[in-house]
Amino acid sequence: xxxxxxxxxxxxxxxxxxxxxxxxxxxxxxxxxxxxxxxxxxxxxxxxxxxxxxxxxxxxxxxxxxxxxxxxxxxxxxxxxxxxxxxxxxxxxxxxxxxxxxxxxxxxxxxxxxxxxxxxxxxxxxxxxxxxxxxxxxxxxxxxxxxxxxxxxxxxxxxxxxxxxxxxxxxxxxxxxxxxxxxxxxxxxxxxxxxxxxxxxxxxxxxxxxxxxxxxxxxx
Amino acid sequence: xxxxxxxxxxxxxxxxxxxxxxxxxxxxxxxxxxxxxxxxxxxxxxxxxxxxxxxxxxxxxxxxxxxxxxxxxxxxxxxxxxxxxxxxxxxxxxxxxxxxxxxxxxxxxxxxxxxxxxxxxxxxxxxxxxxxxxxxxxxxxxxxxxxxxxxxxxxxxxxxxxxxxxxxxxxxxxxxxxxxxxxxxxxxxxxxxxxxxxxxxxxxxxxxxxxxxxxxxxxxxxxxxxxxxxxxxxxxxxxxxxxxxxxxxxxxxxxxxxxx
Numbered sequence: 001x002x003x004x005x006x007x008x009x010x011x012x013x014x015x016x017x018x019x020x021x022x023x024x025x026x027x028x029x030x031x032x033x034x035x036x037x038x039x040x041x042x043x044x045x046x047x048x049x050x051x052x053x054x055x056x057x058x059x060x061x062x063x064x065x066x067x068x069x070x071x072x073x074x075x076x077x078x079x080x081x082x083x084x085x086x087x088x089x090x091x092x093x094x095x096x097x098x099x100x101x102x103x104x105x106x107x108x109x110x111x112x113x114x115x116x117x118x119x120x121x122x123x124x125x126x127x128x129x130x131x132x133x134x135x136x137x138x139x140x141x142x143x144x145x146x147x148x149x150x151x152x153x154x155x156x157x158x159x160x161x162x163x164x165x166x167x168x169x170x171x172x173x174x175x176x177x178x179x180x181x182x183x184x185x186x187x188x189x190x191x192x193x194x195x196x197x198x199x200x201x202x203x204x205x206x207x208x209x210x211x212x213x214x215x216x217x218x219x220x
Numbered sequence: 221x222x223x224x225x226x227x228x229x230x231x232x233x234x235x236x237x238x239x240x241x242x243x244x245x246x247x248x249x250x251x252x253x254x255x256x257x258x259x260x261x262x263x264x265x266x267x268x269x270x271x272x273x274x275x276x277x278x279x280x281x282x283x284x285x286x287x288x289x290x291x292x293x294x295x296x297x298x299x300x301x302x303x304x305x306x307x308x309x310x311x312x313x314x315x316x317x318x319x320x321x322x323x324x325x326x327x328x329x330x331x332x333x334x335x336x337x338x339x340x341x342x343x344x345x346x347x348x349x350x351x352x353x354x355x356x357x358x359x360x361x362x363x364x365x366x367x368x369x370x371x372x373x374x375x376x377x378x379x380x381x382x383x384x385x386x387x388x389x390x391x392x393x394x395x396x397x398x399x400x401x402x403x404x405x406x407x408x409x410x411x412x413x414x415x416x417x418x419x420x421x422x423x424x425x426x427x428x429x430x431x432x433x434x435x436x437x438x439x440x441x442x443x444x445x446x447x448x449x450x451x452x453x454x455x456x457x458x459x460x461x462x463x464x465x466x467x468x469x470x471x472x473x474x475x476x477x478x479x480x
């Protein structure tokens with residue numbers, strides 16, 4: 001294999017970590033965000049204050065700092081190796097930080113979407129004898145999804161690029177990989193990482209466009 | 221014999237009393253029209269009957285059985301209320317159709333969910349029976365051709381008729397209408413009023429909150445005039461609308477003089 005080929009395959013190896021972090025973050029933060037949104041909207045004041053406080057702290061501090069704190073804090077507080085050890089531990093800690101961070105952002109998008117549904121929709125469900133969960137699943141949810149899709153698309157695309165922040169705890173994602181060459185005086189690998197992101201986000205753009213089209217059959 | 225008895229309903233929102241000691245009864249197969257200016261409490265009264273609001277005090281009986289008692293805490297649970305509210309159907313001013321479902325699906329959704337709870341899994345036979353009844357009701361509303369249309373593809377009058385079919389689907393004992401034509405363009409009110417008139421002719425027990433005086437006069441068996449949360453005057457339409465006794469009723473109706 002040529003030098004160029006080797007470099008590109010190392011970049012790909014790095015990008016695989018970005019994609020993994022991306023997928024795991026989405027997998028856990030999408031449902032967690034909904035729970036946080038329910039917490040914030042709860043009539044139980046202590047609960048809603050707690051989740052609102054959490055959202056404030058998470059949205060109010062840099063994600064990079066959160067990754068550092070979540071990775072190092074357990075050790076510093078004497079809780080032992082909460083995340084295990086080695087590169088697997090770093091990746092787990094980064095995933096935890098990303099999940100928490102994105103769940104908080106998602107929760108606010110969900111909350112806006114849910115509160116934007118006219119009250120009459122819930123009331124119509126109620127007078128038809130539906131339970132709260134039936135109303136949420138059968139009436140509200142799809143309308144919420146349709147409303148929040150553009151905002152979610154934005155957030156998901158930001159997540160793709162944010163995964164590079166994981167290098168702060170030495171996760172060998174694509175930018176970190178490329179920077180190893182930069183320090184050897186080779187700049188093109190770093191610049192070419194942009195192409196990986198562009199292609200991935202291009203695919204996501206198509207996916208979200210397709211989803212929006214799928215929900216075009218009704219107006220909410 | 222009275223099918224519905226309401227006794228002493230009172231309701232306050234944040235210290236403002238919206239309903240003051242409301243009592244009335246309704247006979248089976250009869251239509252009751254509630255008239256009054258906005259803010260008189262008529263919509264709140266309807267919402268109390270449908271358990272969308274809880275009265276602070278008062279008792280409601282259906283066929284002599286207590287359906288709601290503000291003093292009885294055991295009646296306040298979510299589950300209890302869910303069962304009891306099915307005695308009432310509700311047609312909203314703004315239709316409130318579910319936008320992601322077709323006209324037919326809007327009509328059948330609640331029945332399917334209820335059947336699913338009874339049978340655990342909905343059998344194809346009951347699904348067919350439900351769909352058939354849904355189509356029948358849409359047909360009665362003159363909407364047989366619109367069964368597969370989504371709400372945004374329908375006019376306001378058509379949407380409101382779908383909403384009426386949706387409420388009828390669950391066979392409510394009392395069907396409530398909250399200003400069913402107020403959100404409609406004037407040229408579309410006729411088709412909705414015609415449908416309600418048809419229901420009255422088939423002796424559907426109904427409570428209609430309305431600003432359509434001519435309609436109330438023709439369709440209702442009794443009229444109830446509300447002002448400031450109280451029932452000011454009650455009686456047959458000839459009396460309340462055509463020759464009211466109370467000064468406040470006269471003042472209110474004077475605004476509709478062209479309409480009588």
